[in-house]
Amino acid sequence: MEPAIELAPGAEDHGFAPMLATLLRQNLDDHEDKRATAMRMRGRVAMVITDLGMSVTLEFVPFAVRVHAGIVGIPDVTVRAGSDHIMKMSMLELGRFGLPDPRGAVAKELAAAEKAGAIKYFGALANIPLMLRLTRVMSVNA
Amino acid sequence: MSFKFPTEEWTKAYQDAVNANEGYRTHGKPWTFGAVAFVIKADPSIGLPEDVGMIMDVHEGVCRGTTFVKGMDAVQSAPFIVVADYARWRACLEGKLDPIKSMMEGKLKLVKGHLPTMLRFVESSRQLVVSATHVDTEFLA
Numbered sequence: 001m002e003p004a005i006e007l008a009p010g011a012e013d014h015g016f017a018p019m020l021a022t023l024l025r026q027n028l029d030d031h032e033d034k035r036a037t038a039m040r041m042r043g044r045v046a047m048v049i050t051d052l053g054m055s056v057t058l059e060f061v062p063f064a065v066r067v068h069a070g071i072v073g074i075p076d077v078t079v080r081a082g083s084d085h086i087m088k089m090s091m092l093e094l095g096r097f098g099l100p101d102p103r104g105a106v107a108k109e110l111a112a113a114e115k116a117g118a119i120k121y122f123g124a125l126a127n128i129p130l131m132l133r134l135t136r137v138m139s140v141n142a
Numbered sequence: 143m144s145f146k147f148p149t150e151e152w153t154k155a156y157q158d159a160v161n162a163n164e165g166y167r168t169h170g171k172p173w174t175f176g177a178v179a180f181v182i183k184a185d186p187s188i189g190l191p192e193d194v195g196m197i198m199d200v201h202e203g204v205c206r207g208t209t210f211v212k213g214m215d216a217v218q219s220a221p222f223i224v225v226a227d228y229a230r231w232r233a234c235l236e237g238k239l240d241p242i243k244s245m246m247e248g249k250l251k252l253v254k255g256h257l258p259t260m261l262r263f264v265e266s267s268r269q270l271v272v273s274a275t276h277v278d279t280e281f282l283a
Contacts, residue, residue, distance in 0.1 A: 015248030023257050030258065052247055083243045090261055140258035 002028055002035040004064045014069035016049065017056045021067040023090060024058075027137060033098060038065060038137045043130050046075035051082045058134070076127045077134075081119040085110065090138050098136040144278040147235065148182050150210040152277065153196045159273040160198070160205040166269035170203040173266060175259055179220035183227045188283040190228060198270075222255030232281050235274045241267045 005025040011017040028035045041060035048055040048071075057075060059066040071078075079086070093104025100107055113119045124131045145152035160166055181195040195217040197209040217223055226234070230249045233239040242264050244250040252260060260267070 013248075016246045018248070019245060019252075019257070022252075023261070026256055026258050049246065052243070054247070083246050087242055087246065087261065087264065090258075091264070140261050 001039065001063075003038045003060075006064055006066045008059075008066050008068040008072070011056075011067055011069040014054070014056070015052070016054055017067045017069045020056055020058070023140070024065060024067070024137060027140060031142060034137045037098065037133050039063070041065075041130060041133050041137070043076040043127065044073050045130065045134055046071045046078040047086060048078065048080040049083050049086050050080060060130075075123065077124050077131060078122040079119070079124075080122070081113070085113050085119050089135070090140050092135055092139045092141070094136065094139050094141050099132060100135050144280045147232075147277075147279045147281055148190075148194050148196065148210070152279065153208045153210040155277045156196070156274060157198070157205045157208045159276045160200070160270060162276070163269055163273045166266065166273055167203040169266040169269050170200060170263070172202075173200055173263055174202060175256070176201075176221035177219075178222040178224065178255075178270075179217035180231070181214065181217055181223060181225040181253075182231050183225060185228050188228060190282065195223075200270075218254075220254070222260065223253050224250055224255075225253050226250045228283065232283075234271055235277075235279060237271065237275045241271050 005021050007018060007021050028038055043060055045058045046055060055071050057068040057072045059068060088106055088110055091106050093101040093107055095101030110119060145155045177197050177199045179195050179197045181193055184190055184192045192212050193214050195211045197211060197217055197220050198205055199207040211217060226249060230239065230244065234241060241250060245252060
């Protein structure tokens with residue numbers, strides 16, 4: 001069983017939403033463990049790409065992930081970063097149990113960017129399981 | 143010597159530029175996933191009556207060959223196909239557009255291919271663009 005990756009109505013013409021949907025679909029197709037993780041996810045994650053002036057919302061519901069253009073509903077977590085850092089999140093190295101590997105070069109770069117204020121997370125501390133699972137399903141690494 | 147973009151001559155010059163780019167040789171070394179086709183959408187107003195494509199047979203940091211083709215059907219053999227209109231490609235070739243950022247904005251579209259693989263080669267994609275900036279190019283518009 002795998003969750004359907006759906007583009008919400010209107011998101012087809014958005015620049016980033018179809019790309020994100022493709023990334024998630026192909027990632028889940030490739031990795032059974034990521035499919036299982038996605039099936040357990042519930043909630044909304046908004047991504048605001050500051051330099052491109054665009055945002056998307058990932059809505060995790062039973063058996064589906066919906067990708068919306070813009071911020072839709074009330075996000076549980078909001079990530080605010082530039083396009084470079086948003087893309088880097090998909091390249092985060094994963095370690096044991098599919099958790100982010102803090103020793104990885106990308107992990108270190110993202111941590112430094114967060115420290116410098118270039119990446120801001122809102123609601124992440126209250127939704128740690130959602131964040132960790134998001135990292136896992138978005139990462140192009142196994 | 144300048145080359146009109148897009149033409150077969152430009153495509154060959156681009157191949158030479160890619161192979162002369164040390165950065166591409168390094169970052170593209172692990173690439174073994176097949177050819178990449180770049181398609182320029184038709185725009186009769188600038189003298190481009192049909193889609194044209196350049197298929198780059200890139201492998202392990204080297205461009206082994208190129209094919210200049212007309213029409214979308216002709217590029218379907220490539221495992222990766224990136225499509226954009228002329229103005230976007232021009233901006234890219236002039237180094238004004240970052241390829242990955244452009245894909246995020248929907249200005250360049252990966253219409254075929256495995257996106258997670260493409261994302262693992264972000265720097266290699268950038269080096270392909272850097273290579274293009276080294277070709278003395280004459281643009282249609």
